[in-house]
Amino acid sequence: MTTPSPATESTSEDDLDSALVTARRQLERAATHADVDPGVVERLKHPTRVQQVSVPLEREDGTVEVFTGYRAQHDDVRGPYKGGLRYHPEVSAEECTGLSMWMTWKCAVMDLPFGGGKGGIAVDPKSLTGEETERLTRRFAEELRDAVGPTKDVPAPDMGTDAQTMAWFMDAYSMQQGETIPGVVTGKPPVVGGSYGREEAPGRSTAIAAREAIQYYDREVSEITVAVQGFGSVGANAARLLHEWGASIVAVSDVNSALYDVDGLDVEAIPSHHEEPEAVTSFANDLDGDDSVRRLSNADLLELDVDVLIPAAVGNVITADNADAIAADIVVEGANGPTTFAADTILEERDVPVIPDILANAGGVTVSYFEWLQDINRRQWSLERVNEELEEHMLEAWDDVRAEVDAEGLTWRDAAYVVALSRIAAAKETRGLWP
Numbered sequence: 045m046t047t048p049s050p051a052t053e054s055t056s057e058d059d060l061d062s063a064l065v066t067a068r069r070q071l072e073r074a075a076t077h078a079d080v081d082p083g084v085v086e087r088l089k090h091p092t093r094v095q096q097v098s099v100p101l102e103r104e105d106g107t108v109e110v111f112t113g114y115r116a117q118h119d120d121v122r123g124p125y126k127g128g129l130r131y132h133p134e135v136s137a138e139e140c141t142g143l144s145m146w147m148t149w150k151c152a153v154m155d156l157p158f159g160g161g162k163g164g165i166a167v168d169p170k171s172l173t174g175e176e177t178e179r180l181t182r183r184f185a186e187e188l189r190d191a192v193g194p195t196k197d198v199p200a201p202d203m204g205t206d207a208q209t210m211a212w213f214m215d216a217y218s219m220q221q222g223e224t225i226p227g228v229v230t231g232k233p234p235v236v237g238g239s240y241g242r243e244e245a246p247g248r249s250t251a252i253a254a255r256e257a258i259q260y261y262d263r264e265v266s267e268i269t270v271a272v273q274g275f276g277s278v279g280a281n282a283a284r285l286l287h288e289w290g291a292s293i294v295a296v297s298d299v300n301s302a303l304y305d306v307d308g309l310d311v312e313a314i315p316s317h318h319e320e321p322e323a324v325t326s327f328a329n330d331l332d333g334d335d336s337v338r339r340l341s342n343a344d345l346l347e348l349d350v351d352v353l354i355p356a357a358v359g360n361v362i363t364a365d366n367a368d369a370i371a372a373d374i375v376v377e378g379a380n381g382p383t384t385f386a387a388d389t390i391l392e393e394r395d396v397p398v399i400p401d402i403l404a405n406a407g408g409v410t411v412s413y414f415e416w417l418q419d420i421n422r423r424q425w426s427l428e429r430v431n432e433e434l435e436e437h438m439l440e441a442w443d444d445v446r447a448e449v450d451a452e453g454l455t456w457r458d459a460a461y462v463v464a465l466s467r468i469a470a471a472k473e474t475r476g477l478w479p
């Protein structure tokens with residue numbers, strides 16, 4: 045499945061690969077740079093299992109509808125499967141498989157003791173009432189009960205699901221198991237074992253990755269301009285943190301349009317997607333008459349001449365069609381898969397560094413790991429501790445990837461995949477293939 049973006053109106057069809065095709069291609073590419081057994085690479089091309097379940101739901105009008113749910117488990121050589129559950133009409137076995145592979149690389153590059161999983165239900169969450177969502181989630185938890193668990197597979201929120209969804213999932217699982225087991229999912233509200241700082245974590249890690257990249261290329265954060273596509277959980281948190289560190293955020297956007305001020309926007313004043321959906325557009329409407337602020341399309345935002353571009357909305361927005369027009373010095377991927385394979389090649393030829401999603405936005409799964417530790421130990425960490433440990437994990441992962449970039453002259457993406465693949469391959473070779 046691909047997620048075409050309204051942000052790029054005329055994208056070549058063949059440029060938009062499915063998550064599975066992209067994940068396999070990236071694995072093959074990384075394998076050419078890493079010294080790993082071809083047998084291990086072959087094994088990693090295939091998920092351990094992909095479970096399909098039927099999820100019946102009684103609608104508010106008394107009729108019954110049956111939805112299809114999936115859970116792909118790619119690889120668990122380093123620990124339990126970990127990855128989101130999404131509610132979206134286009135969820136499919138193939139998409140879940142591809143995304144579960146990405147999670148394997150993401151957990152490995154962060155050196156977390158997890159493998160990759162992903163799942164979801166093919167449903168439009170907007171078509172459900174709150175009570176229907178709760179019933180659907182509880183039944184889905186029951187259908188997946190044998191497959192999940194704190195030491196087996198630990199889901200988390202994703203597109204169309206949130207902390208409340210995870211609380212229902214945890215409750216249903218716990219009721220059936222006969223004991224409270226908060227570590228079965230992460231991304232829960234803190235009152236039922238969730239971690240402080242989980243929601244902000246992918247944006248925070250994206251900001252940390254941007255800061256490290258800026259310093260790597262001998263610039264100061266206080267000197268740079270940043271454009272951020274998408275002002276949601278990832279985009280707004282990244283923008284606000286970089287702003288706090290002295291960067292000038294010159295452009296932000298929501299699904300409708302972008303806002304641009306060459307002197308920098310007050311990103312604290314613009315409500316994020318969660319504070320008020322599509323508020324960038326309404327904020328822009330309120331500014332009509334203010335000549336310093338211009339409205340742009342999402343496509344124009346991507347082509348602004350800024351120091352750092354952070355695509356933090358949806359996948360496949362930097363494509364073969366606009367990669368030549370990207371004027372930013374550095375791209376930091378806040379969203380999952382914002383750069384297509386073809387665009388990546390063009391940016392590499394143009395010497396535009398791309399800090400890959402599996403490193404930049406990995407703060408989410410890293411704080412999920414912290415949540416899992418807190419749940420198992422029945423302790424709650426302070427927000428300060430979470431942020432300190434996240435910073436530490438990000439810097440360690442950054443250093444590991446940077447070492448590959450420096451030693452082998454690889455792109456940041458290839459270096460991140462080599463770090464991940466080497467760790468997974470070492471674990472596989474050490475454990476061996478049984479029988």
Ligand code: NAD
Pocket residue numbers: 049050051246273274275276277278279297298299300317318322342356357358359378379380381405406408
């Ligand atoms: P979100 O729903 O909080 O915000 C998305 C933002 O993007 C909103 O401002 C929305 O208006 C805008 N948007 C939506 N479609 C758009 C389009 N076609 N063009 C331009 N803007 C558009 O989402 P989020 O949680 O911030 O996730 C954003 C991206 O980051 C996704 O790719 C997601 O997979 C990835 N990600 C999220 C997390 C997480 O835990 N939230 C973790 C890792 C990666």
